[in-house]
Amino acid sequence: MDLINPNFLKEARFYEKIDNKFSRCLTCERKCKIAKGKTGYCQTRINNGGIIYTIVYGLIPALSFNPIEKKPLFHFHPGTTAVTVGTYGCNFSCFWCQNYHLSHPGEVLIDLVRKSKDYLSPEKIIELAIKNDCQGTSISFNEPTLLFEYSLDVFKLAKKEGLYNTYVTNGYMTEEILKELVKSGLDAMNIDIKGDSFMVK
Ligand code: SF4
Missing domain, CATH: 2.10.70 (Complement Module; domain 1)
Incomplete structure (x- = not known):
């Protein structure tokens, strides 16, 4: 390390x-x-x-302020904006991934982490959310489960400020992890079903 x-x-x-x-x-x-x-x-x-x-706690190479409908989450705080953050890596290898440059950045991840300077503390994320009129947070871009420990800290701070918390995920976390996320303030998840037309059916 x-x-x-x-x-x-x-x-x-x-x-x-x-x-x-x-x-x-x-x-x-x-x-x-x-x-x-x-x-x-x-x-x-x-x-x-x-x-x-x-090795990616608070390593945030992707950040934006998105409408909640972009997640997409409908009938969940419609018309609001969520500060959205993500890191590198994935526990899946989908060739169609729209954020492949983050999920599979093309070099050994630990080498990339050594060079990275993109640290954003949980406090800073919440500060940015409030400054940019966001009503919630979203961990997205790559698989958010890989930011699990960071998510817990962000979600707890968000709740203190009255913000909601969301995940855009492949849903492959363990049950224990899911329970911890909910306990710390996860309000909604969008789970992408990965697979071919048979799986979609
Ligand atoms: S989160 Fe843990 S169990 Fe899942 S792929 Fe990464 S190292 Fe393996």
Whole structure:
């Protein structure tokens, strides 16, 4: 984890030690078994001495102020605006991803993280939301589950300011993660169903 901005590092909320060599990330249903010094499938979680860390806490290369209908969420605070943020990486590999440059940025993620300077604290996101007349937050662009620990902190602060919180997600988080998100103030999710015409049917 050398040379990573310490702001980007946070111990994962859900993981288990398997033995002296491996730990298991319990953030999404992939439940990656990660060897010491290695990262999981999404590359946003690393095993450092048996402890799993996220390496993208507050690493926000994408930020915009969007109508809630763009998520798209309908009949949910219509006509309002949500400050929308995302990071790098994904736990899926969809070739049609509209944000492929973020979900699969084309280089080893930890190397990209080492070079990144895009830290935005949860407090700063809420400050930006209020300054830009937003009524809510949205974690989106890439898979928001990978910003799980960050989402919890953003959502709690948002609730104190009377803002709503949303996710645009593939829905592949574990049940424990989902419960924590709801407890911390997640109000709505848009779950994209990935697949071919058979899956859509
Ligand atoms: S969040 Fe990443 S490291 Fe953790 S289980 Fe999912 S794909 Fe694996």
